Amino acid sequence: MAAVARALIGTTLLVDGVGGMVVETEAYDRNDPASHSFRGPTLRNAAMFGPPGHAYVYRSYGIHWCLNLVCGGEPGAAVLIRALDPAFGLDAMHSRRGGLPVRDLCRGPGRLCQALGITDALNGRRLDEAPFLLRPRTAEPVIAAGPRIGISQGVATPWRFGLAGSRLLSRPMRG
DNA sequence: ATGACGATGCACT
DNA sequence: GTGCATCGTCATG
Numbered sequence: 001m002a003a004v005a006r007a008l009i010g011t012t013l014l015v016d017g018v019g020g021m022v023v024e025t026e027a028y029d030r031n032d033p034a035s036h037s038f039r040g041p042t043l044r045n046a047a048m049f050g051p052p053g054h055a056y057v058y059r060s061y062g063i064h065w066c067l068n069l070v071c072g073g074e075p076g077a078a079v080l081i082r083a084l085d086p087a088f089g090l091d092a093m094h095s096r097r098g099g100l101p102v103r104d105l106c107r108g109p110g111r112l113c114q115a116l117g118i119t120d121a122l123n124g125r126r127l128d129e130a131p132f133l134l135r136p137r138t139a140e141p142v143i144a145a146g147p148r149i150g151i152s153q154g155v156a157t158p159w160r161f162g163l164a165g166s167r168l169l170s171r172p173m174r175g
Numbered sequence: 176a177t178g179a180c181g182a183t184g185c186a187c188t
Numbered sequence: 189g190t191g192c193a194t195c196g197t198c199a200t201g
Contacts, residue, residue, distance in 0.1 A: 082182085
């Protein structure tokens with residue numbers, strides 16, 4: 001749901017105390033050909049059809065992990081977390097990802113999962129319990145929207161959201 | 176049983 | 189900008 005994806009920009013996401021402010025998200029739902037839930041429930045996407053407020057973690061390109069937050073309302077809706085502003089646990093992030101510039105630690109869905117230590121072990125887990133911690137935003141951010149990244153269907157749906165002007169996005173915002 | 180294809184990231188030109 | 193690693197998942201036969 002796009003409203004949830006927007007609402008998550010500016011919130012803070014931590015896993016075992018490591019993380020930062022969410023600066024980029026994408027929305028997916030069941031009526032969306034780009035969504036893993038489009039073809040109905042399967043073993044992989046089961047968490048998307050489970051209760052809201054849980055994590056959906058999937059493997060991307062056989063290599064990376066990606067984190068989604070499952071939404072309420074119609075089943076099969078979730079928000080992909082695409083980038084964070086690294087702020088807490090920078091030592092842990094660097095030990096997992098190497099001595100990169102801070103701005104590169106969480107810029108991209110696979111990168112942020114590596115930096116935060118997110119794997120399929122967290123698939124289906126509640127987001128309101130350890131190791132997760134979600135902290136509400138303290139100010140109303142200016143949000144830019146545009147087409148989602150890396151999909152071949154549903155390209156016209158502008159369900160990518162980012163903190164306007166941020167240099168921490170996985171790619172510059174367009175649209 | 177098998178093949179096509181990724182909600183990506185990195186190295187390289 | 190381009191090429192490609194790498195393997196689970198799903199659709200098809």
